[in-house]
Amino acid sequence: MNTRCPHCGWPDSEPCSVLSRHVTPEGQTVRTRCACGSLQVRLITSAGAHVVSRSRPARTFAGSG
Numbered sequence: 001m002n003t004r005c006p007h008c009g010w011p012d013s014e015p016c017s018v019l020s021r022h023v024t025p026e027g028q029t030v031r032t033r034c035a036c037g038s039l040q041v042r043l044i045t046s047a048g049a050h051v052v053s054r055s056r057p058a059r060t061f062a063g064s065g
Contacts, residue, residue: 007057008036013049015040 003012010016015032019039022029027045034040037058040051 003051005034005036005038005054007038008034010035012040012051 004010005012016035017033019031019033021031026043028043030042030044030049032040032042034057039055041053043050043052
């Protein structure tokens with residue numbers, strides 16, 4: 001995987017955190033979080049890994065740490 005997050009430019013091959021991983025008939029479905037807070041759903045198959053869904057980064061609110 002040589003793509004980057006369109007929101008912050010972080011490499012998709014290096015997710016900041018893996019939130020869940022599930023085996024499916026197609027391979028594995030992995031939910032990850034990017035450095036900017038964007039949530040991603042990835043499908044990992046014998047052909048490789050692909051981001052199939054991506055959210056916008058979480059908003060930061062005034063006064064939040």
